């Protein structure tokens with residue numbers, strides 16, 4: 005059964021127990037020490053269980069470029085950490101290349117390359133040595149081939165600063181260094197947790213191009229989490245959308261955009277808005293209001309409507325009559341971002357469930 009899938013989860017659930025502390029009496033703690041602290045905790049802390057993942061069933065095809073999308077707190081990192089064997093499931097199971105992440109941990113570790121978010125990557129490097137030297141040492145330590153260093157320098161755009169000491173790198177360059185360490189390792193399954201966080205758009209593109217090449221030419225499975233939707237459309241074979249630890253939709257980008265139906269997306273950038281924009285959003289299939297600058301009443305509204313041509317003149321007239329000044333209007337076909345807004349903000353679960 006597991007043959008065609010690189011990753012499979014079966015009712016995978018992960019709970020976290022948290023205490024919500026309601027009444028905070030700071031003086032009680034200062035005077036009370038441990039004993040009083042315990043009493044105080046009993047009196048005021050409410051235990052709550054968070055389902056970071058709840059009965060999740062996902063399948064990732066071998067050799068596919070699959071994205072894991074979801075807003076902050078939807079469970080992306082939890083899922084990837086479980087797959088990488090660094091976190092245990094509360095119930096249910098997960099397999100990577102047919103190996104159980106709990107009972108066959110060593111096997112799983114052999115087949116994965118887990119690249120966590122760059123901001124989570126600690127600085128392992130020797131600050132006085134050069135970029136290249138640091139990578140060489142790491143390669144030797146981990147038993148990677150020497151060519152991997154050259155390759156990693158190129159992919160992450162560090163080639164022209166390879167002889168700079170690591171201590172002199174900017175934050176963005178450090179982020180690239182951490183990623184360079186990640187891509188030196190070869191494995192049939194890559195688990196990437198927001199790997200492009202903190203990188204400039206050009207570097208994001210080279211890194212993605214590299215990952216796509218690995219996926220297409222060497223059939224490496226990519227399971228890649230992000231909340232930057234524009235990265236996705238270009239490269240995705242399959243997208244899994246999470247919200248609150250549950251799968252709310254999946255499919256190819258094209259299949260997913262069908263979820264919102266026959267609509268256009270209208271984006272209007274306005275200023276001088278000192279009234280409630282929400283009334284202009286009622287009736288739309290999906291909508292979002294982004295505050296750009298509250299001081300000057302500058303906003304961008306995004307609306308999904310069945311027929312933009314017939315709707316726009318009326319909408320613009322109403323906005324202008326309330327004093328708004330229009331900076332820009334854009335009409336386009338729905339994108340994944342619209343699907344995301346539709347499903348996540350509307351707390352919906354799409355019927356399209358494949359695999």
Ligand SMILES: Nc1ncnc2c1ncn2[C@@H]1O[C@H](COP(=O)(O)OP(=O)(O)O)[C@@H](O)[C@H]1O
Nearest residue numbers: 020054056074075076077078079080081082083
């Ligand atoms: N160690 C932890 N202790 C308590 N709650 C946690 C812990 N790790 C994650 N959570 C909670 O689990 C949920 C999912 O988090 P996470 O997997 O980090 O989401 P994402 O990566 O999609 O932002 C969140 O509500 C988060 O607060």
Ligand SMILES: [Mg+2]
Nearest residue numbers: 080081082197
């Ligand atoms: Mg995360």
